[in-house]
Amino acid sequence: MATILVVDDEMGIRALLQEILSDEGHTVELAENASHARAARDRLRPDLVLLDIWMPDVDGITLLKEWSASGQLNMPVIMMSGHGTIDTAVEATKFGAQAFLEKPITLQKLLRAVEQGLAKPAPRPPAVPASLPPLPQVPPPRIDRDYGSFEPISPSPTPAPLIDAMNVGGQPRAEQSFGLDRPLREARDAFEKAYFEFHLARENGSMTRVAERTGLERTHLYRKLKQLGVDLSRNKRNGI
Numbered sequence: 001m002a003t004i005l006v007v008d009d010e011m012g013i014r015a016l017l018q019e020i021l022s023d024e025g026h027t028v029e030l031a032e033n034a035s036h037a038r039a040a041r042d043r044l045r046p047d048l049v050l051l052d053i054w055m056p057d058v059d060g061i062t063l064l065k066e067w068s069a070s071g072q073l074n075m076p077v078i079m080m081s082g083h084g085t086i087d088t089a090v091e092a093t094k095f096g097a098q099a100f101l102e103k104p105i106t107l108q109k110l111l112r113a114v115e116q117g118l119a120k121p122a123p124r125p126p127a128v129p130a131s132l133p134p135l136p137q138v139p140p141p142r143i144d145r146d147y148g149s150f151e152p153i154s155p156s157p158t159p160a161p162l163i164d165a166m167n168v169g170g171q172p173r174a175e176q177s178f179g180l181d182r183p184l185r186e187a188r189d190a191f192e193k194a195y196f197e198f199h200l201a202r203e204n205g206s207m208t209r210v211a212e213r214t215g216l217e218r219t220h221l222y223r224k225l226k227q228l229g230v231d232l233s234r235n236k237r238n239g240i
Contacts, residue, residue, distance in 0.1 A: 001025040002047035002118050007037040007063075008080065009055045017050065020107060020222070021114070023207065023232065034058035041067075046075055048117050051097075053081040053088065061091060068095045076117040080105065107219040193228045196221075200230070 004026050006017045011032070018028040029044055031037040034057055041049070053060040060079060067073040079092045082103035089100040098120055099113050182190075196210070203209040211218040225232060 001027065003027045003029065003044055004114070005029045005031060005037065005040050005044065005046040005049045007031045007034075007049065007055075007060070008052040009033060010052075013052075017110070020110065024111065024114075026114075034060075034063045037063060041072065041075075048114065049075055049077045050114075051077055051079055053079055053092075054083060061088070061095070064092060064095045064097060076120055078113050078117050107222055108217070189228060192224070193230060196225055196228065196230055200232075205232070 001024070004021055006014055006021075006028060008014050008017070009032050014030045014032065018030055021028045029040050029046065031040045033055055037049075037051070040046070051060045051064065058066075060081075064073070064077060064079070067077075073096045076098045077096060078099045078101060079089070079097045080101045080103060081088065092100055098117050101109065101113055196214070199210045199213050203213065207218060207221065211221045214221065216224070
C-alpha cells in the first residue's frame with residue numbers, strides 16, 4: 001500500500017478522503033493549505049498527492065509549479081477542483097499533474113484515479129521559471145465527471161439494538177428476529193443495518209464483495225452504511 005498526501009482546505013472532504021483511502025489500506029496524511037503540504041511532502045516523501053486547486057493562501061496550480069520548478073515533483077499528483085475547466089486541466093498537465101478530477105468525485109472514480117496514478121512512474125519535468133514563454137499546447141487530460149458527492153452525511157439515529165448480525169461463535173447469522181411494534185422507518189432501518197452487518201461479516205469487511213453481493217454501486221453502499229451507523233471498523237477487511 002502507498003502513502004498518500006491529501007491537500008484540501010475543506011475539512012469534511014479531507015476527513016472523508018482519509019477514511020476511504022485508509023479503508024483501502026493506504027497511509028493518509030492531511031494538509032489544509034500549501035504551507036502544510038510543503039512540510040508534509042518534505043517529511044513523508046509521499047507516493048501520491050491529491051491536490052485541490054482552490055485554496056485560500058496558495059492555490060494548487062501555483063504549488064504544483066513550485067514543486068516542478070524546484071525539482072521536487074518526484075511523485076504523481078492528481079489535481080481536484082469543483083470549478084475546473086479544460087484550460088485549468090491543460091495548465092496542470094503542463095506542470096506535471098497526471099490526472100484531473102472534477103468535484104464532486106465518486107468513490108469509484110477516486111479509487112480508479114489513485115490506482116492508475118500509483119501505477120505510473122513519477123513525473124520528472126524540467127524546472128520551468130515563471131518568466132519563460134508559455135509551454136506548447138498538449139491534449140487535455142481526462143476529466144472525470146459524475147454526480148456523486150463527498151458531502152459528509154450525518155448518520156441517522158441508530159435504532160434500538162434488538163438484533164446482532166453475529167452469533168456467539170463470531171460467524172454471521174442468516175436468520176434474525178425483529179420487534180415489529182415500532183414505526184415503519186425504525187423497523188426498516190433496523191432490518192437494513194442487520195442485513196449489511198451480516199454481509200460485512202460474511203465477506204470479512206470487503207466493501208467490494210459486499211457491493212457485488214448486495215447489488216449496490218460501491219459509492220451508494222458506502223453512503224448507506226454511514227447513514228445507518230454501521231461500524232465499519234468492526235469488520236475491517238484484509239485486502240481489496
